[in-house]
Amino acid sequence: MNELTTLERRAMAAISTPAGRMLIVAADQRNGMKAVMTDAPDGPDSVTADQLAAAKADLVRHLGNHAPAILLDPEVALPRIVDDGTLARGTALVVGMDASGFETVDGLRYTRYVEGVTARSVRQLGGDVAKMLFYLRPDRQGAGSRVGDEIRSLVKACEEEGLLLIVEVLTYRLDGESEEEYRALFPQLVADAARICVECGAKVLKLPYPGSAQGSAMVTAAASGVPWAVLSAGVDHDTFIRQVQIAVANGASGAMAGRSLWKDSLAVAPEVRRQLLTSRALPRLRELQAVVDGAPARGAVTDQGAPTIDGVVTRGSTGP
Template structure:
């Protein structure tokens, strides 16, 4: 498998020496503001800049040493945190605006947009080793909403190719006909919806390099975990663990690209189970945010107590996640790659540098 220079060098940087991604996300904006406002009081839309930036700084400083790469945002994340990211930890920068535009009938559909005033070109200059974009996506959405997402992602894929940076696309499904994600109806649809995302964005036209996917089921609706294993609510099971293993397998087959699992704010015990099941099926690791560090925020605005939590429990969460993906499939062993020995530079010849 031939791969271009920047994509090859940077995929190596994002993963560990075995080709596994053990990455942390601290690029949350809207969702983080809500949590901080909950603990400190006040309006999430009017949180002081420093509240977000210093919280991200503490999390980045204390947890990035555990990560093969850290994903942050250019607004609150980069300015204070960049000096704390170790040399051996790669840097991903997000490019989407937080949230989404409501679209479709009843405003139940979602359109993503780029962060204004920011670009792949700027991220490249700022030392990003990869570009991340978050898109909400449902095959049940209207043509209009889906086409919008296709178009935005295709354009970004072309930009990433231009700067030769790996493109990591996060795709998150959402309920259109259901009251919320935490319903048996949505939980039942999830395996299919997530697999469709993987299938769609594996298409070469989007030029994605790594997919960041949801776990393709809601384990809280899984027979074995339905009785308050992960939270205090008992739920009617709709599938069992054997079926969930099948969903993971289907997802891995749908993804023609290396993929990692995201945490979507689930608690750490559930996320570790997600990682185990996903990597068993073929995922190449994780890109995890809140599951690892969200408990630290309960101490906010007491930064010192937050730091104590980050150095102890959150660090332990991270080492457990890392351990859970120790048998993940290295990115170069996942389709479209065919093993490390077959990974080589596109145009590997004496005049490579002239044609590049």
């Protein structure tokens, strides 16, 4: 297990519930958030930067401030949401370092940093914790690969800055790989990706739901004591609640939820958005916290009929 420093332990406590489980509202999406804000013919391009910033401010004010922590981006949300006092004093700030999209080299995906964002600038933005997304195909890339080197380098930079780093990992389909082939490999890919990240020094992981209780147990074993939180990957709230309960029961240490909480509260006028964030998204957050902390979810949560990796998850991207 990669041990946390004293500063990292303090940061870990800040992003966790009183029961010690990670719970973070994800609002670092840019194109993904624009996409759910409009049904105009030109799609996300019809949403201006100011409109996106206003939506993020509402998310923080009416939802994120009720969670232990919120994940925000340094392109639209920050530093303004800190500087104008929108972010509550008691809510920890996780700063997403990854830019939108990815580059492809020899069929493999690589993410990029937001221009100018470093471990030091995360601190300067008021961040308590950093988060960086890496794409990984562990059947093609190991700890000695380019992505392994990138993870090690960032882990070291954050350690030197006294900054806790959450390593988010997504797997994906290769060119020429069928959905059925990818689905069969998916649980093992997630587990192997977790193992490689831990070998590269990762101390906290953000991972897709690996499809089942067995898959979750595999990930926990591969993580070798490093805590991991399950991400929502755009599934609906009820599905995510069931996934989280299965994952937590099999070793996951929490959840990071974005669109499952707020996606159906944004495609409305601002005044309606604020009301829906309070009346719809906030109760979802409270239910999620209860499940993260060990309360039963509504309905059956066994592997029989439990959510798998179909749909959004098999596409392998949460997309900033």
